[in-house]
Amino acid sequence: MSVAQTLTQPNALQKLKDYHQSVWFDYIRRCSLESGELQELVADAEIQGVTSNPAIFQKAIAGSTDYDAALSALERDHDQDAITLYEQLAIADIQATADILKPLYDRTNRLDGYVSLEVSPYLAEESEQSLQEAKRLWQTVNRPNLMIKVPATPAGIPVIQQLISEGINVNVTLLFSQTAYLAVAEAYISGLEAYTAQGGDPSHIASVASFFISRIDTAIDAQIAERLKAPDIDRQTTVLLQSLQGKVAIANAKRVYQDYLQLCQGSRWQALAQKGAQPQRLLWASTGTKNPQYRDVLYVEELIGAETVNTIPPSTLAAFRDHGQPRASLTEGVKEADLVIASLPEVGINLDAVTDHLLAQGVQLFQQAFDQLLSAVEHKREVQLGDALNRQTYSLPPDLEAKVQATLQDWQTTGKVRRLWAMDASLWTGTDESQWLGWLGTTEDQLAHLTTLESLSRDVQALDINHILLLGMGGSSLCPEVMKLTFGQVDGYPELLVLDSTDPAQVQAMVDQMDLKRTLFIVSSKSGSTLEPNIFQQYFFDLVQQAIGPEVAGSRFIAITDPGSQLQQVAEACHFRHLFFGLPSIGGRYSALSNFGMVPAACMGVDVAQFLDAAEEMVHSCAASVPAIDNPGVVLGIVLGEAAQQGRDKLTLIASPGIADIGAWLEQLLAESTGKDSTGIIPVNQEPLGVNYDCDRIFAYIRLDAAPDPAQDQQVAALKAAGHPVIQICVTDAYQLGQEFFRWEMATAVAGAVLNIHAFNQPDVEASKIATRQLTDAYEQTGLLPTETPIFQEAGLQLFTDPDNVAVLTASLSAEPSLCGFLHAHLSRIHPGDYFALLAYIQMNEVHREQLQIMRKTVCDHKQVATCLGFGPRFLHSTGQAYKGGPNTGVFLQITGQDEVDIPIPGHGYSFGVVKAAQARGDFQVLAERKRRVLRVHLVSDIELGLNTLRVAIQGALP
Numbered sequence: 006m007s008v009a010q011t012l013t014q015p016n017a018l019q020k021l022k023d024y025h026q027s028v029w030f031d032y033i034r035r036c037s038l039e040s041g042e043l044q045e046l047v048a049d050a051e052i053q054g055v056t057s058n059p060a061i062f063q064k065a066i067a068g069s070t071d072y073d074a075a076l077s078a079l080e081r082d083h084d085q086d087a088i089t090l091y092e093q094l095a096i097a098d099i100q101a102t103a104d105i106l107k108p109l110y111d112r113t114n115r116l117d118g119y120v121s122l123e124v125s126p127y128l129a130e131e132s133e134q135s136l137q138e139a140k141r142l143w144q145t146v147n148r149p150n151l152m153i154k155v156p157a158t159p160a161g162i163p164v165i166q167q168l169i170s171e172g173i174n175v176n177v178t179l180l181f182s183q184t185a186y187l188a189v190a191e192a193y194i195s196g197l198e199a200y201t202a203q204g205g206d207p208s209h210i211a212s213v214a215s216f217f218i219s220r221i222d223t224a225i226d227a228q229i230a231e232r233l234k235a236p237d238i239d240r241q242t243t244v245l246l247q248s249l250q251g252k253v254a255i256a257n258a259k260r261v262y263q264d265y266l267q268l269c270q271g272s273r274w275q276a277l278a279q280k281g282a283q284p285q286r287l288l289w290a291s292t293g294t295k296n297p298q299y300r301d302v303l304y305v306e307e308l309i310g311a312e313t314v315n316t317i318p319p320s321t322l323a324a325f326r327d328h329g330q331p332r333a334s335l336t337e338g339v340k341e342a343d344l345v346i347a348s349l350p351e352v353g354i355n356l357d358a359v360t361d362h363l364l365a366q367g368v369q370l371f372q373q374a375f376d377q378l379l380s381a382v383e384h385k386r387e388v389q390l391g392d393a394l395n396r397q398t399y400s401l402p403p404d405l406e407a408k409v410q411a412t413l414q415d416w417q418t419t420g421k422v423r424r425l426w427a428m429d430a431s432l433w434t435g436t437d438e439s440q441w442l443g444w445l446g447t448t449e450d451q452l453a454h455l456t457t458l459e460s461l462s463r464d465v466q467a468l469d470i471n472h473i474l475l476l477g478m479g480g481s482s483l484c485p486e487v488m489k490l491t492f493g494q495v496d497g498y499p500e501l502l503v504l505d506s507t508d509p510a511q512v513q514a515m516v517d518q519m520d521l522k523r524t525l526f527i528v529s530s531k532s533g534s535t536l537e538p539n540i541f542q543q544y545f546f547d548l549v550q551q552a553i554g555p556e557v558a559g560s561r562f563i564a565i566t567d568p569g570s571q572l573q574q575v576a577e578a579c580h581f582r583h584l585f586f587g588l589p590s591i592g593g594r595y596s597a598l599s600n601f602g603m604v605p606a607a608c609m610g611v612d613v614a615q616f617l618d619a620a621e622e623m624v625h626s627c628a629a630s631v632p633a634i635d636n637p638g639v640v641l642g643i644v645l646g647e648a649a650q651q652g653r654d655k656l657t658l659i660a661s662p663g664i665a666d667i668g669a670w671l672e673q674l675l676a677e678s679t680g681k682d683s684t685g686i687i688p689v690n691q692e693p694l695g696v697n698y699d700c701d702r703i704f705a706y707i708r709l710d711a712a713p714d715p716a717q718d719q720q721v722a723a724l725k726a727a728g729h730p731v732i733q734i735c736v737t738d739a740y741q742l743g744q745e746f747f748r749w750e751m752a753t754a755v756a757g758a759v760l761n762i763h764a765f766n767q768p769d770v771e772a773s774k775i776a777t778r779q780l781t782d783a784y785e786q787t788g789l790l791p792t793e794t795p796i797f798q799e800a801g802l803q804l805f806t807d808p809d810n811v812a813v814l815t816a817s818l819s820a821e822p823s824l825c826g827f828l829h830a831h832l833s834r835i836h837p838g839d840y841f842a843l844l845a846y847i848q849m850n851e852v853h854r855e856q857l858q859i860m861r862k863t864v865c866d867h868k869q870v871a872t873c874l875g876f877g878p879r880f881l882h883s884t885g886q887a888y889k890g891g892p893n894t895g896v897f898l899q900i901t902g903q904d905e906v907d908i909p910i911p912g913h914g915y916s917f918g919v920v921k922a923a924q925a926r927g928d929f930q931v932l933a934e935r936k937r938r939v940l941r942v943h944l945v946s947d948i949e950l951g952l953n954t955l956r957v958a959i960q961g962a963l964p
């Protein structure tokens with residue numbers, strides 16, 4: 006319609022102004038802004054305002070390519086999560102629309118010229134969060150002719166009142182009933198009263214009450230159609246039902262308009278009107294015709310009345326322009342409208358129930374539209390990121406796949422991803438979980454404080470040293486160990502070494518490897534009270550004092566610990582070079598991206614900015630706004646949790662050689678987080694691969710795309726071909742490993758929620774720490790560990806176990822007691838669905854590992870069960886939790902040995918050897934108390950010889 010035409014002959018849309026009704030456009034899209042279409046509609050006086058809602062933005066952004074270039078530009082600038090991207094696109098449209106409408110707003114003295122933006126539909130039941138979100142959007146858009154849309158839910162009503170009282174324009178949406186309208190009108194009046202009481206000028210505030218029309222007819226007509234099908238229906242009822250078809254929505258609107266007129270007569274309103282307040286106009290929404298048998302302009306033609314607005318979708322707008330016949334229809338037939346509503350109970354239709362349902366459904370529909378919108382934005386973001394985001398795929402057996410899809414759907418509809426990010430403890434056991442979710446924000450936090458890490462890196466680089474030795478256990482050592490293996494020695498930086506064993510030979514091997522005068526030490530302990538790092542610190546501090554002098558020894562030490570810990574005191578008293586703090590809200594195994602992982606990384610020369618930037622991309626992919634189905638951490642967690650629920654609780658980890666150590670990190674994360682309350686996931690790391698597996702397995706292959714192992718690729722392909730469940734994650738390069746830290750932390754938390762356990766405590770790790778402490782305390786007093794008697798010995802190997810296990814083993818000996826016989830009896834206790842674990846309290850080196858791997862393979866081949874290998878005491882801070890607190894499906898063979906050399910610890914009566922022995926015994930004691938099937942083999946003399954004998958005996962026991 007050209008301006009010339011408009012001047013000569015107003016069209017139907019333009020004529021509505023004669024009835025004092027405004028037309029707003031229920032549509033927004035960038036192309037209509039960019040092409041000038043919207044400007045033209047405004048200039049032609051066909052529309053006087055614009056409304057948006059989540060479904061409109063979903064159609065615009067997900068259903069067109071209009072926004073792709075803008076989205077790419079935003080992503081190119083820096084990666085952002087889906088909701089942040091969406092908001093920037095939407096806000097730009099809203100601002101542009103507001104600017105187009107601003108002259109009209111001014112010209113009409115703030116009556117028209119508004120554009121509406123809705124608060125997140127996820128907040129429909131949350132008053133406080135809706136209020137904050139509404140205020141944030143109001144400030145961000147920063148246009149006087151903006152209306153913030155708030156739904157008329159019970160939680161929304163107080164928000165409306167508060168916003169009005171603060172001078173923010175409100176469009177109340179999702180109104181279906183007269184009762185809800187009256188509550189909204191009351192909120193508006195009260196809000197204005199509060200605003201004027203503070204001296205505000207009410208003429209600057211506008212509000213509309215969006216009353217939904219066509220959805221009422223759709224719902225009521227469906228009920229009418231059902232009732233008309235009743236076989237025993239009489240003629241009179243049939244006629245009445247037929248007369249109600251397509252009539253109720255308009256009747257409902259006519260009645261609510263009468264309420265409006267009456268309210269305007271009231272003394273409270275009159276008082277406000279005298280101060281210049283603008284009435285809260287009724288706005289007819291959902292006015293596109295849905296039933297093709299009805300006139301396509303029905304919900305425009307029949308609702309024309311003064312001081313109202315009709316927000317019209319594009320096709321209805323075009324139809325009304327073309328053949329609309331305006332008349333003052335809204336006040337016609339009010340009595341008939343009353344009769345229509347009054348006759349509904351006669352035919353068994355409860356209008357209140359219908360409107361209640363429509364409100365709930367309306368919220369849900371907007372949420373679904375928002376889900377789809379965010380999903381589309383996420384997909385576009387992923388395309389833009391390309392290889393910068395590690396890819397995850399999975400293939401599952403049909404029953405598991407079905408369960409996973411159902412749980413994903415449940416997570417979506419019940420908003421569990423948002424609840425996780427909101428730190429809602431009821432996702433797990435409803436105890437103190439909310440205090441343990443600091444890791445959700447750690448990457449962002451670290452990126453904001455990069456300068457500290459970067460200056461540390463420069464400081465270390467400038468030191469004249471060859472090595473950095475990290476002293477710590479579990480969550481404080483495993484990430485640095487992964488970084489060491491993954492990045493090797495970085496040019497121009499010292500080499501990182503990690504000590505996490507009390508085995509004297511291992512401690513000695515570490516000392517032999519380095520020059521004490523040219524080594525920097527990092528003592529890492531979150532609690533600052535863990536036995537191992539404390540004694541490592543005492544031992545090495547003493548050595549460094551001797552090597553470079555007591556005054557300067559502290560300058561070779563860095564501490565990472567939580568504020569207020571005992572280690573902080575030590576670091577301060579000994580004048581450590583640096584002291585870095587952890588966050589009390591991040592448990593050790595979730596601390597990789599915090600200082601516990603990033604301080605050692607910076608020291609060894611890893612570009613932490615690059616590493617954390619890449620990690621943040623995964624954080625964005627797992628964000629609260631990313632629907633469960635598109636959220637890689639959530640998907641992985643649900644797969645793992647559901648697999649475990651179905652008995653597939655042996656998660657077999659396969660990682661490319663270049664990143665192989667991530668398996669040890671994952672073992673701790675998964676086992677310590679989920680292995681409790683007799684349930685959990687048992688990680689199986691570095692087990693030699695085969696093809697024939699029981700249905701208690703699920704496989705995770707973490708492939709380094711930059712350096713894959715072709716043999717592993719083939720083995721994994723064979724596993725997939727054999728129908729085993731396989732998750733595959735492709736890590737583009739080493740700098741993207743941080744993405745895996747976050748993905749798996751998220752997945753573990755989610756799996757914990759699926760399993761209904763507390764994913765952040767480790768109650769059974771504490772149990773063996775206590776048992777060890779009792780033994781070392783007793784040793785300090787007596788100089789002895791309690792004596793013990795082997796149940797059997799042969800060929801330099803002694804066997805020990807507790808009375809219950811002795812009874813079972815001796816009862817099942819088939820011949821005279823022998824080493825092979827006992828091992829046979831013990832291994833015969835392994836049944837399908839069980840796992841076998843070697844717990845070796847010996848030096849962790851390649852020779853030992855090789856022997857132990859052969860033993861594992863022998864058991865795996867003969868028993869067709871999952872097998873694990875842990876070196877003590879490091880596994881105590883890791884898989885040890887699941888072995889004691891997880892399902893009672895483990896059969897354990899603990900291996901201890903006679904230390905050839907021992908090392909005293911300054912300030913203590915005990916040595917490293919005694920500590921290790923006490924740890925093994927404490928561990929055994931707790932396993933036995935938990936009724937685990939456990940046998941200990943003590944290698945009396947040479948460890949290598951002893952291992953050889955044991956290997957042969959196991960092979961003999963499993964002919």
Ligand SMILES: O=C(CO)[C@@H](O)[C@H](O)[C@H](O)[C@H](O)COP(=O)(O)O
Pocket residue numbers: 031056057058060121154176177178179215219220288290291292293316
């Ligand atoms: O609420 C407003 C304006 O205030 C509208 O944008 C409103 O959301 C829309 O008219 C409806 O969602 C459209 O509903 P329907 O035609 O899909 O039933």
Ligand SMILES: O=C[C@H](O)COP(=O)(O)O
Pocket residue numbers: 478479480481529530531532533534535538593594882
């Ligand atoms: O994983 C945690 C280990 O038990 C070590 O704890 P820590 O960091 O408090 O010393």
